Amino acid sequence: MRRGLARTLLGDQKILLILFGITIVLAVIRPVFISPENIFNVLFQVSINGMIGVGMAYLMIGGDFDLSVGSNMVFATTAAILLEGLGIAPGIVLAVLLSSLAGFLNGVLVTKVKINSFITTLSMMIFLRGLVLIFTDKKTISGSTSALFAFGYGSLFGLIPYPVLVAAVVLPVFGFVLAKSVWGRNLYAIGSNSKAAQMFGINVDSAKIASFTLTGALCGISGIVLLSRLNSASGTYGMDTGLDVISGVLLGGTSLAGGEGSVFRAFLGVLLLGVLSNAMIILHVTPYLQQVVKGLMLITVVAVDAYQARRAEYR
Amino acid sequence: MRVSMRAVIVLLVVLCAASLAFASGGGEKAAPKAGKTVALMWGGTDAPFVGPHIKSFTATMEKAGHKVVVFDSKWDPAKQSTDLDDAVAQKMDLICLVPIDPVAIIPALKKAKAAGVPVMTINTEASKDANDYIVGYSGVGSYEQGLVAAELLTEVMGNKGNLAVVEGVSGFNVCVQYAKALEDTFKKKNSSIKVLAVQPTNWAPAEATKVTEDYLTRFKNMDAIFAHDDYLAGGVIVALKEAGVKPGQIKVVGIGGIGDALKAIKEGWMYGTVLQSPITEGDFEAQRVIEFLKTGKLNPFYKIMDNPKIDPKNVANYKSEF
Numbered sequence: 089m090r091r092g093l094a095r096t097l098l099g100d101q102k103i104l105l106i107l108f109g110i111t112i113v114l115a116v117i118r119p120v121f122i123s124p125e126n127i128f129n130v131l132f133q134v135s136i137n138g139m140i141g142v143g144m145a146y147l148m149i150g151g152d153f154d155l156s157v158g159s160n161m162v163f164a165t166t167a168a169i170l171l172e173g174l175g176i177a178p179g180i181v182l183a184v185l186l187s188s189l190a191g192f193l194n195g196v197l198v199t200k201v202k203i204n205s206f207i208t209t210l211s212m213m214i215f216l217r218g219l220v221l222i223f224t225d226k227k228t229i230s231g232s233t234s235a236l237f238a239f240g241y242g243s244l245f246g247l248i249p250y251p252v253l254v255a256a257v258v259l260p261v262f263g264f265v266l267a268k269s270v271w272g273r274n275l276y277a278i279g280s281n282s283k284a285a286q287m288f289g290i291n292v293d294s295a296k297i298a299s300f301t302l303t304g305a306l307c308g309i310s311g312i313v314l315l316s317r318l319n320s321a322s323g324t325y326g327m328d329t330g331l332d333v334i335s336g337v338l339l340g341g342t343s344l345a346g347g348e349g350s351v352f353r354a355f356l357g358v359l360l361l362g363v364l365s366n367a368m369i370i371l372h373v374t375p376y377l378q379q380v381v382k383g384l385m386l387i388t389v390v391a392v393d394a395y396q397a398r399r400a401e402y403r
Numbered sequence: 404m405r406v407s408m409r410a411v412i413v414l415l416v417v418l419c420a421a422s423l424a425f426a427s428g429g430g431e432k433a434a435p436k437a438g439k440t441v442a443l444m445w446g447g448t449d450a451p452f453v454g455p456h457i458k459s460f461t462a463t464m465e466k467a468g469h470k471v472v473v474f475d476s477k478w479d480p481a482k483q484s485t486d487l488d489d490a491v492a493q494k495m496d497l498i499c500l501v502p503i504d505p506v507a508i509i510p511a512l513k514k515a516k517a518a519g520v521p522v523m524t525i526n527t528e529a530s531k532d533a534n535d536y537i538v539g540y541s542g543v544g545s546y547e548q549g550l551v552a553a554e555l556l557t558e559v560m561g562n563k564g565n566l567a568v569v570e571g572v573s574g575f576n577v578c579v580q581y582a583k584a585l586e587d588t589f590k591k592k593n594s595s596i597k598v599l600a601v602q603p604t605n606w607a608p609a610e611a612t613k614v615t616e617d618y619l620t621r622f623k624n625m626d627a628i629f630a631h632d633d634y635l636a637g638g639v640i641v642a643l644k645e646a647g648v649k650p651g652q653i654k655v656v657g658i659g660g661i662g663d664a665l666k667a668i669k670e671g672w673m674y675g676t677v678l679q680s681p682i683t684e685g686d687f688e689a690q691r692v693i694e695f696l697k698t699g700k701l702n703p704f705y706k707i708m709d710n711p712k713i714d715p716k717n718v719a720n721y722k723s724e725f
Contacts, residue, residue, distance in 0.1 A: 126492045133485045226573040226603070228480075230506050237510055314481055318507040322574050325481055369489050375448050375475030388415040 102389060103340055103356040110367050118370050126366070128249055134362035135255035136161075136310045137333050138355050142262045143191075143303025144337045145354035149266070150275040150299055151282060151346030152198060152205035156213035157307050158329030160187050163216045164311025166223050166321040169231045176235060184308030190216060191304015195297030213330065221323040228322040231315065240316030251313045258306070263351030271295055279346025335382075336361045339389050360385075438467075439496035439696050444474040444486060446503040446527075446575075450606040451634045452659070452681050455725050456526075459685030460499075467693050469496075478572065478605070480504040487511040491520045497538075497692055498522045505530040505576040512536035523695065525688045527577050539701030541691040542684060545577040548677050548710045549584025552658055555675035555714060556585070556629060559654045562594040564626035567618045568601040569611050569639055571631040578603075578631055581658075585629070599625060604635055611638030619646050625653060633659035633676055640672050660713055662723025668715055675714035682725055684708060 114121040140157050147153050164187040171179035190212060197208040223229075243249045266272035274295045277285040286292050314325065340357025342349025364385065368378045443460060445453050461471045474490065476483035480503045488511060490498050498515065500522055502508045508529055515522050516536040524533070526542040556566065568585075571578045582601070589596050599622050604610035611630060618625060619642065630636035636657030643653060650671035657664055660678035667673040687708055695701050713721055 120493055123492065126489075129485070129488045129492055132488075221573075227579075228504050228506060228574040234510075241510060241514060317484055317510065318480060318504075319510065320480070320504065320507045322480070322504065322507075324478060324503075324572065324574070327479060328477065366489065369474070369486070370493065372472045374473055378475075384415070384418055388418075391415055 102392065103353070103360050106389075107356070107360055107363060110363055114367050114370065121367065121370050124247060126370075128243070128247060128252065130362050130366045131252045131255075132249045133366070134355075134359050135249075135251050136313055137329065137336060137358045137362070138255050139258050139306045139310050139313075140303070140329065140333045141337050141354045141358045142259060142351050143299070143306040144333050145342055145349055145351050146262075146266060146272075146275060146299040147205070147303060148334075148337055148342045148344060149279045149346060149349050150296055151279040152296060152299070153209070153334060153344065154191075154194060154205065154300065154303050155209040155330045155334075156190070156194065156216060157303065157333060158326035159213045159216035159220070160190050160304060160307035161311040161314060161329060162220050162321060162323070162326045163187060163190065164308040165315045165318075165325065166220045166229070168312060168315050169229055169321050170223060172232055176233065180312050183311060184305060187308030187311060188301050188305040191307070192297065192301040194304070195300030198300065199293040199296050217323060220321070224322055226323065228320050231319040234319060236312075236316040236319065240313065251316070254309070254313065258309070259351060259355055262302070263355075266351050271298060275299065276347055279348070281347075332361065333358065335386055339386055341393060343393075438469045440470045440472060440493075441692055441696075442472050442474060442490040442493075442495045442498040442500075444476065444483070444490065444498060444500045446476055446483065446501045447478040447606075448473070448475040451608075452632065454681075456681035456685040459682040460689045461685075463686045463689035464692065467689075469693070469696065476503060478503055480507040483508060484511040487515060487522075491515045491518050495520055497695055499525045499688065499692060501526045502529040502533075502576065504574065505533070505579075509533050509536065521695070523692065523701065526684065527575070528580075529576070534704075538695065539691070539704045539706070541688045541701075541706050542708065543577075543679055544707035544710065545580035546584050547707065548658060548679065549581035550588060551677045551710045551712045552581065552629065552656055552675075553585045553588035555656045555677075555712065556627060556654075557588060557592050557594055557596065558714075559656070559674040560594075560596055560627050562592055563596060565597050565599050565622065565624055566627050566629060567599045567622060567625050569614050569628060569630040569635050570601050570603045571606050571635070573603045581631060604631075604638070606632065606635065608634050608638030608641075611635040612642045615639045615642035616646070619643075619648075627654040627656065627674075630655065630657045633657040633661040633664035636667070636673060636676070637663050640667060643672070660711075660721065661725055665713070665718055665721055665723050668713065668718045671715075675712065678711040678713055678721070679708075680725060 120126055144154060164183040167186050168179050168183035171182050194208055194212055197203050198205050239250050244253060274290045277290060278292050278295055282292055336358030337354040338357065339360055340353040342354055364382060368381065441464060443457065457473055464471050474486045476486050483503050484507065491514065498520060502524055509532060512522055512533055513536050521538045523538050524540045527545065528540055600618065602614045604614055628639050630639050636655055639655055655673045657673060657676045658679060660676050660680060664673055664676045668675065691701060691706060
């Protein structure tokens with residue numbers, strides 16, 4: 089039975105529809121919304137959460153998630169500043185490696201020590217943030233050179249911010265890996281039914297550890313992007329990142345139960361949250377109401393998803 | 404009555420759309436043709452001080468025919484940086500910014516200046532390096548305020564004893580200035596006051612209660628507590644009362660001059676505070692904005708309000724307004 093285009097769009101591409109809807113409405117009532125400056129602002133704002141969202145998508149499809157991403161990101165920023173003495177590039181590489189190590193540890197704790205991902209990553213979140221507070225002595229520390237600003241504030245053709253370009257490379261590459269590689273397909277299987285996947289001969293532990301490590305690495309890269317913008321690090325940065333990214337990925341249609349989703353859809357969800365925030369700022373919605381709207385949207389989309397999933401079961 | 408899932412979904416969607424429409428349409432008065440639009444960018448809107456400030460600032464601005472757009476950066480410097488970008492993209496006539504981090508905001512300020520959108524810092528200063536990129540500062544002289552608080556402390560402690568500090572946010576410029584003012588005053592007066600500990604609270608009174616409970620457990624010889632604002636001092640007093648401490652047994656000094664603090668001074672729970680009315684401050688800063696919108700510059704560049712000292716001797720002269 090073939091479904092019409094309209095039903096497919098409404099059914100599968102809610103997020104795209106909502107995005108188009110918001111864009112068109114705002115383009116008419118506040119044209120500044122579609123000015124190139126605003127568009128690239130929004131793209132920059134979602135590039136950090138978008139990159140971390142890639143890792144989160146891998147994790148959630150495999151049936152896990154990671155609450156420590158915000159702390160891990162700030163940890164990388166802090167490490168990069170403290171290691172500047174070794175040279176800017178070595179400092180950056182080392183910082184990303186350290187974040188990857190934190191992700192790797194998450195993976196080992198979840199798979200080998202068998203602590204669930206909520207407790208593991210919650211503990212890692214607190215641990216890393218504590219490390220940051222110790223290393224920054226509870227103050228804000230600054231990088232000594234502004235060499236990175238050229239990256240953080242620079243743009244290609246004077247229009248496309250470099251951090252957006254980094255995200256524009258990371259997303260398709262890892263989207264492709266998730267969709268086409270053995271690792272990716274294993275994750276879908278593990279998320280759907282991890283015992284069955286194991287009996288099938290899939291190395292569940294390796295796949296999960298790799299996903300956690302990837303997420304850690306992406307947090308490290310995001311931490312460097314943050315550094316290139318703020319040239320400083322403090323224990324108060326990135327407090328909401330974990331929840332924002334998980335909300336975005338959920339919004340995009342990746343289930344917490346695992347077994348379905350994609351990098352593209354995760355990015356759409358993160359993009360929608362970013363566009364919604366931007367739209368509300370442009371519409372001059374008071375900050376107090378912005379949270380209410382975001383929460384309502386999240387619940388509505390997830391509820392519609394759950395409803396459709398139940399109906400699909402009975403077809 | 405069985406409620407169908409479909410009905411629930413439809414209800415949720417309608418609620419969503421309605422709240423968005425209400426949020427953007429309602430409560431907004433269009434600025435008259437000659438009126439300008441100004442962004443009021445607070446570091447965060449959950450601290451109790453901010454609500455009355457926004458109200459007072461907006462009231463003064465709207466009376467002069469201008470519009471105010473409020474931003475809330477949730478105390479995240481990275482978010483404030485991107486929020487500033489958003490405000491610049493909307494070509495605001497003036498941006499009033501409370502910098503969360505005195506240094507992290509500088510790159511975004513540079514960008515704003517390059518885009519030709521003027522920025523005035525308010526309430527809290529950014530680092531001096533930011534001065535090239537802003538049109539001025541209006542608000543509280545945090546260091547000067549700290550000096551008054553330090554004076555109250557040395558007075559009530561007899562220039563000696565053990566002091567614990569209940570801090571706002573680590574690294575927040577205001578708090579850094581208070582710490583410096585205390586240090587400088589103690590040095591100048593050759594005091595032997597020892598600072599036992601400094602703990603941050605994110606400006607949350609409930610956190611201040613917890614921190615004070617910790618202090619009471621850790622320190623058996625604490626003479627005084629300095630709270631970075633009167634709301635925090637309120638939280639401190641809750642912990643003192645719970646622990647059975649008598650009023651005046653441990654001296655408490657705060658900053659702000661809120662109604663509860665005036666009451667606490669009269670009852671002996673607090674020794675003193677420094678007046679910083681959000682209502683006065685909102686109006687003070689709005690007047691500077693109006694001056695800028697009219698003349699295109701701020702004269703002088705740096706203008707701070709007075710910091711009246713309130714102690715048991717003069718507390719009767721002050722009314723509780725906020």
